[in-house]
Amino acid sequence: MAIIFQKPKALKDTSMHYCPGCTHGIAHRLVAEAMDELNIEGDTIGIASVGCSYNSYDYFGCDMIQCPHGRAPAVATGVKRSNPDKIVFTYQGDGDLAAIGTAEIIHAAARGENITVIFINNTIYGMTSGQMAPTTLLNQFSTTTPYGRQADLHGFPIKVCEMLATLEGAAYIERVSLHDVKHIRKAKEAVKKAFKVQQQKKGFSLVELLSTCPTNWGLNPVEALNRIRDEMIPNYPLGVFRGESLEV
Amino acid sequence: MVHEIILAGFGGQGILSAGRIMAYAGMLDGKQVSWLPSYGPEMRGGTANSSVVISDKPVDSPVLNSAGSIIVMNKPSLEKFESWVDKGGIIIIDSSIVNKDVSRKDIKSFRIPATKIASEMGNMAFANIILLGKLIAEKGTVSVENFKKALYAVLPERKHNLIPMEMEALKTGMEYNEV
Amino acid sequence: MGQRLLMKGNEAIAEAAIRAGCFHYFGYPITPQTEIAHYMAKKLPKVGGVFLQAESEIAAVNMVYGAGSTGIRVMTSSSSPGISLKQEGLSYMAGSQVPAVVVNIVRAGPGLGGIQPAQCDYFQACKGGGHGDYRQIVLAPSSVQELYELTVEAFNLADRYRIVVMILGDGILGQMMEVVEFRDKEEIADIEKPWAVTGHGGKRKQNVITSIHLDPAVLEKMNQNLQDKYRLITENECRYELYNSEDAEVFIVAYGTVARIAKSIIEMAKNEGLKVGLIRPITLWPFPQEAFDKVKDRAKAFLTVEMSSGQMIEDVRLAVNGTGPVYFHGRMGGMVPNKFDILAQIKEIYSRHINS
Ligand SMILES: Cc1ncc(C[n+]2csc(CCOP(=O)(O)OP(=O)(O)O)c2C)c(N)n1
Ligand code: SF4
Ligand SMILES: [Mg+2]
Numbered sequence: 001m002a003i004i005f006q007k008p009k010a011l012k013d014t015s016m017h018y019c020p021g022c023t024h025g026i027a028h029r030l031v032a033e034a035m036d037e038l039n040i041e042g043d044t045i046g047i048a049s050v051g052c053s054y055n056s057y058d059y060f061g062c063d064m065i066q067c068p069h070g071r072a073p074a075v076a077t078g079v080k081r082s083n084p085d086k087i088v089f090t091y092q093g094d095g096d097l098a099a100i101g102t103a104e105i106i107h108a109a110a111r112g113e114n115i116t117v118i119f120i121n122n123t124i125y126g127m128t129s130g131q132m133a134p135t136t137l138l139n140q141f142s143t144t145t146p147y148g149r150q151a152d153l154h155g156f157p158i159k160v161c162e163m164l165a166t167l168e169g170a171a172y173i174e175r176v177s178l179h180d181v182k183h184i185r186k187a188k189e190a191v192k193k194a195f196k197v198q199q200q201k202k203g204f205s206l207v208e209l210l211s212t213c214p215t216n217w218g219l220n221p222v223e224a225l226n227r228i229r230d231e232m233i234p235n236y237p238l239g240v241f242r243g244e245s246l247e248v
Numbered sequence: 249m250v251h252e253i254i255l256a257g258f259g260g261q262g263i264l265s266a267g268r269i270m271a272y273a274g275m276l277d278g279k280q281v282s283w284l285p286s287y288g289p290e291m292r293g294g295t296a297n298s299s300v301v302i303s304d305k306p307v308d309s310p311v312l313n314s315a316g317s318i319i320v321m322n323k324p325s326l327e328k329f330e331s332w333v334d335k336g337g338i339i340i341i342d343s344s345i346v347n348k349d350v351s352r353k354d355i356k357s358f359r360i361p362a363t364k365i366a367s368e369m370g371n372m373a374f375a376n377i378i379l380l381g382k383l384i385a386e387k388g389t390v391s392v393e394n395f396k397k398a399l400y401a402v403l404p405e406r407k408h409n410l411i412p413m414e415m416e417a418l419k420t421g422m423e424y425n426e427v
Numbered sequence: 428m429g430q431r432l433l434m435k436g437n438e439a440i441a442e443a444a445i446r447a448g449c450f451h452y453f454g455y456p457i458t459p460q461t462e463i464a465h466y467m468a469k470k471l472p473k474v475g476g477v478f479l480q481a482e483s484e485i486a487a488v489n490m491v492y493g494a495g496s497t498g499i500r501v502m503t504s505s506s507s508p509g510i511s512l513k514q515e516g517l518s519y520m521a522g523s524q525v526p527a528v529v530v531n532i533v534r535a536g537p538g539l540g541g542i543q544p545a546q547c548d549y550f551q552a553c554k555g556g557g558h559g560d561y562r563q564i565v566l567a568p569s570s571v572q573e574l575y576e577l578t579v580e581a582f583n584l585a586d587r588y589r590i591v592v593m594i595l596g597d598g599i600l601g602q603m604m605e606v607v608e609f610r611d612k613e614e615i616a617d618i619e620k621p622w623a624v625t626g627h628g629g630k631r632k633q634n635v636i637t638s639i640h641l642d643p644a645v646l647e648k649m650n651q652n653l654q655d656k657y658r659l660i661t662e663n664e665c666r667y668e669l670y671n672s673e674d675a676e677v678f679i680v681a682y683g684t685v686a687r688i689a690k691s692i693i694e695m696a697k698n699e700g701l702k703v704g705l706i707r708p709i710t711l712w713p714f715p716q717e718a719f720d721k722v723k724d725r726a727k728a729f730l731t732v733e734m735s736s737g738q739m740i741e742d743v744r745l746a747v748n749g750t751g752p753v754y755f756h757g758r759m760g761g762m763v764p765n766k767f768d769i770l771a772q773i774k775e776i777y778s779r780h781i782n783s
Contacts, residue, residue, distance in 0.1 A: 050539060066539065069508070070483065100455070100483035128456040131464070132480055144456070144468045144480045153472075154480070268433075268604065275433050275606050283433075284603040287459055288542055308691035310603050311684065313765045 008032035021214040021221025051093035070101025073108035089116040098134040112169030112203040122213040130216030134158040165241035171203030172243030177210040179228035196248035256297035257321025262376035267298030274302035276394035282310035374417035381421020437462035443578035449500040450476030453490035459598040460532035484509040488516030495525040498623030504530035518557030522638025526585035532601040535761040543761025544598035549738035563591040565711040567682040571605035583616040667715035668707040675704025719746040
């Protein structure tokens with residue numbers, strides 16, 4: 001019998017704890033497929049952050065470190081600088097990367113730190129039950145914006161790719177989406193490219209994946225995917241923000 | 249008089265809200281009360297339990313290591329909590345979910361197919377109320393009148409139209425006799 | 428007494444703060460205290476106040492530093508990992524004597540640890556978690572009613588002594604519901620704050636909030652002033668509860684949730700003919716020495732019970748000062764002490780020191 005579909009080798013054979021309709025699982029799969037295809041799992045060190053994916057070490061088979069909220073790029077820097085030939089990636093949510101971890105991500109990018117950042121933007125703090133994230137859209141409800149996010153009170157959403165793309169140290173920055181098969185395929189290419197950029201020592205790479213949090217959005221899985229298409233992409237345009245012509 | 253109650257089951261079975269309703273009703277009865285939920289990422293499945301104390305005097309400990317009345321709505325909870333029932337206490341089991349009975353002889357067990365009855369009534373979510381009905385009938389924990397008021401206070405407004413049905417469910421539980 | 432409400436501990440803290448005239452809250456989400464932020468986010472805009480979700484705990488505590496410097500009542504809350512990040516700010520506020528209320532709904536550590544209740548941040552709270560020779564008043568409520576009352580009191584103490592007051596709770600206190608009876612009106616200490624930076628308007632001398640003093644002689648003097656203040660607080664503000672202490676022979680020493688568990692054990696012990704009392708420190712700093720002095724003649728042994736590896740026990744030993752044996756019972760990692768285990772240990776202590 002021919003096997004036409006199986007788990008990537010770099011994903012462990014366990015069931016995931018994510019809610020139904022959550023795209024964290026898809027994002028994990030893409031990272032694992034990239035590790036498989038580049039045959040790097042054994043040389044990779046992943047940095048798990050603080051968010052619903054805090055225990056991504058239960059799913060990824062490579063060596064991993066769990067680190068404090070927002071500090072993954074700094075921890076990754078320590079690993080990479082002491083082991084320049086290893087592949088190092090962080091897996092961070094939008095609260096983790098764009099709120100408490102803003103300083104670390106900006107400086108890692110500015111230093112051109114040769115690491116790969118997988119950035120899960122679901123416009124909310126998933127794990128702590130739905131508070132506003134820096135990426136929460138205007139008028140979006142959350143448990144800390146019970147009357148909707150207002151620019152005058154809560155400021156504007158942070159566009160991470162656009163912001164980091166201004167930094168010369170950043171080699172490759174792309175935003176992709178996980179809301180349908182076509183876009184997932186594209187996302188896969190972006191994730192793989194990010195790892196290749198690192199393999200070829202070209203510098204800092206980051207892929208932002210527009211993701212769902214049906215639980216805290218109060219939507220069912222299908223509605224949540226549609227929300228990415230209808231509300232998120234218009235505010236977070238897809239595309240390559242840096243390193244378009246970078247050959248890998 | 250002190251009523252110590254533990255409710256346990258899966259997240260989503262109304263374990264936490266059932267406890268809150270009891271605590272609220274106890275308060276309306278003029279008693280001292282505490283309600284302690286298990287907490288954590290329960291929304292992603294897993295078990296839930298809540299401890300309720302209803303007392304004539306200030307509640308000593310809201311944390312229970314034993315209880316006079318325990319309601320269980322899944323098998324792991326029965327296995328965990330059977331030994332927690334005070335000697336002479338009661339355990340009320342949703343027998344549509346838990347096919348096991350207790351092995352202890354020094355406690356009283358009641359098996360009610362609450363989820364099945366609730367589905368027949370048209371709403372599975374009433375199962376917890378049916379079980380509370382049995383508890384109130386056996387122990388006189390809170391008054392039925394204040395139980396109803398507590399439903400109005402604890403349930404969100406969009407569910408208030410269901411309360412007459414919930415009171416039906418309560419009555420069904422109170423009058424249920426094992427066959 | 429006014430309204431009787433069934434409330435979560437976290438919500439009672441938030442409501443108490445607003446009643447105490449705190450209309451500015453800065454925080455960052457973390458379990459198991461986030462309901463404080465949710466409540467503030469809903470209520471503060473309705474009363475003309477400010478709820479702001481900071482980008483981190485480090486930012487939140489510095490927002491508190493700034494707001495507190497202007498003389499207003501201000502609060503932040505968090506749980507253990509977040510409180511660790513706040514230590515720098517707390518040290519600066521201690522050094523520049525900026526009053527504020529900080530809530531720590533403790534969870535188990537170290538590191539990311541877990542989210543279940545613990546008392547493992549006692550050292551951090553009571554012994555100066557940040558750098559420098561400083562103290563903060565630490566209040567340890569043990570019921571939702573007390574969370575309310577002590578939060579109101581915390582603001583008065585903070586203003587009176589220009590000091591940070593920490594409410595040290597745990598996940599159980601934050602998450603559980605009990606009946607709270609609110610007073611019709613709160614007693615709000617009316618304290619002048621001539622030191623506040625509000626713009627001198629050309630009418631008074633410049634005010635400066637600072638903690639840097641490069642001249643060691645000046646810095647030593649400033650430290651001496653702080654120590655004088657801490658002595659005054661120790662003299663005036665120790666709080667504790669003695670429970671069932673009249674003829675007790677063995678004393679449990681416990682605070683917060685654990686003190687509640689202790690009370691249920693005392694009932695059980697009574698039925699077995701054991702005379703057990705409770706010393707419940709309400710201020711953890713200053714530590715209530717007086718409670719121990721009061722019972723020292725009749726106490727044959729002490730049993731400190733904590734949700735930690737044994738932190739408060741160091742202060743208990745100092746307070747008992749060799750007048751009796753001090754035993755320990757602790758659980759860690761979010762496990763809660765079991766009343767039957769504690770009772771068994773009390774029986775052992777009884778047989779060793781009393782029935783022997
Ligand atoms: C210092 C510190 N502050 C706060 C927290 C609580 N916390 C855990 S996860 C989280 C937010 C996670 O949101 P995000 O990064 O968007 O990840 P998601 O869960 O949405 O995937 C927070 C604030 C913590 N663990 N440590
Ligand atoms: S809470 Fe949201 S982000 Fe977290 S697992 Fe559930 S759906 Fe995913
Ligand atoms: Mg998120």
